[in-house]
Amino acid sequence: MPDQGGSAAARAVRPIPPPTTGSIVIRMTAWYAGTSFLLILIAASVLYGTVAGNLRAEDRRILIDTASNLRLLATAVPVPDQSARPPVSPGAGFIGFRLIAPDGRIERATPGMDRDVPLTDFAALLALRPGARAFTTVQDRHGAPFDLLSERFKVDGTDTIVQVAIDRARDQRVLIKDRERLLFMLILSLGLCAAIGYAIARGGIRPVERIAAAAGSIRATTLHERLDTAGLPGELQSLAATFNDMLDRLEASFAQVTQFSADVAHELRTPVNNLRGELEVALGRVRSAPDYRDVLGSALEECGRINRVIDSLLFLARAEAAGAAPRREALDIAAELAAILEFYEPAALEAGLDLGLSATARPVVPCDRTLFQQAVGNLVANAIAHTGRGGSVTVGLVADAATASVPMVRIDVADTGSGIAPAHLPHVFDRFYRADPARSSLGGNFGLGLAVVRSIATLHGGTVAIDSTPGIGTVVSLRLPLQPA
């Protein structure tokens, strides 16, 4: 019947951080271009500010120098010949001055001064205290900017106001030119930054795309392929290595699953073959009723064996599925062991063995009772099956202090049997692994018994270990944590 429960429903979705919009390349380009542009903009603004400030400071220094010269020379300076100086056109770096008496009369002036920078707001000038100076920016008729210095001082006891003007139109033109050039450079750099940023981002992303393409091409049949980590940047090398590790694990699991399916088919083939052969032979001739009964009984026994294999396999599959958790109840382990041994004792006596229990602790462990019985039962049955007449099987129960992290109980099933060669030891807990293929275990579970024990231990957060000396005996130690994980 089809299994509808389905692994699809149980498939867990690994959490991935919520996706941010857009491609990494675009975002990297934007950030790169944005930050570069911002830095260039700041640098250009500072540069421009400095140039503009220097120009103005230079102008003012000229104004101040001229004013102080005028003060020193006030009396000595002859009245300039009004016609001797050509009219100054705006923008030609015109510097002019005028001396103003306190009554508002212009005593002396550079020709063109009154035309370009007419005297205004005389009241404000009068408010200047002697020795004080004020800078103002004014515009002439054409709208050209002038810086104007007004200073009041006494010349030979006479109160005088001097005004010196400097034409800033040329400065302004220089600055406008500078601004235009800077703007052009900024636009150009924005484009360049974006282009370079895009190139860098693409280059950085390319190895990731290579990894993605390689990952995308891997199929079940090409699981042996690996990513080439040479030539990858350091950060991505670890990604690729992690990816390759994952492939290693996948390949191993895949091989295991494939092997497992083959093993299952093979193991089932034997009992099914027995079944089929026996029935065929039985039907080949007319027989007596007891003969038929015998054959049918034997067939039923064979079915029982197949059934046990299926049960064990289902259990193993389920135990390995993610999220499997045993039902737990508080078990008095010593009492449980005594009950299990009581069940197996006649079988041990029959085999000429001494079966004993030595408990030095009386722990209560939360675990699934049936599974616990099965684990210990499998170990005891194995021990009985592999120990010869006159030997002994001893089950020991101790509090296990050796495992530091969590307190555990340890159940040792020790026999004085033939032992297991060291070469087999690492594999005895694998499914279908039989150290001695000719020998089947007492439970007749086709080499699944120890695999089931390991699964049960793992389900409960415990472990199982084996130690064996050929000719002396075997000890299997089942450790279960006192507290559920």
Add this chain to the structure above:
Amino acid sequence: MKLLIVEDEPKTAGFLKKGLEENGFSADIATDGAIAGSLIRHGGYDLVILDAMLPGIDGWTLLKEMRQRRDQTPVLFLTARDAVADRVQGLELGADDYLVKPFAFSELLARIRTILRRGPQRQSATLQVADLVIDVQRHRALRAGRLLDLTPKEFLLLALLARRAGDVITRTLIAEQVWDINFDSGANVVDVHMHRLRAKVDDPFAARLIHTVRGIGYVLEDRSGA
């Protein structure tokens, strides 16, 4: 006792019908959910053996409809799925019991009998099969008037067989009922116990009462008169 077998696999339905009829039941077969539904509505069945996966209407739906109609006919669920969730679902919907394929027929028979006998079970104080007398309360067993020297477990085992004398008891059930061992431990261990019990109950006497049914288990019955 009339049973309805709802099962789409003809071979399974066939052996169920045959086995049940040979054990004193009469049985009808329905091979799909729709037929089963109308048969159940017409009533007259003492128990329905219901397969979970059916063409058309599945077993769960059928069961749900029955219980919604307040039809309390006992239902024994059969399924190849033994995930705990499935089991719980079947029982929550009102199934009386649940059996996972592949199952032993004797197990099915035992469960059917348990369901049909439900209610206060008469627990007689003494059980008798031929010249074997078991005093359940005093934990004593006598054969031909002689007290048998049994261990407590051996007594439990003998009482189990005697209480269901004539029924084949599986090894699994024996391990479960007598030793409270709930996993399928394989054949041999129970056989050894039976061997020792027989040595005390049967060997000293002329007629054997405990019989092995090969491939299934054991039965206690008096075959001397047959």
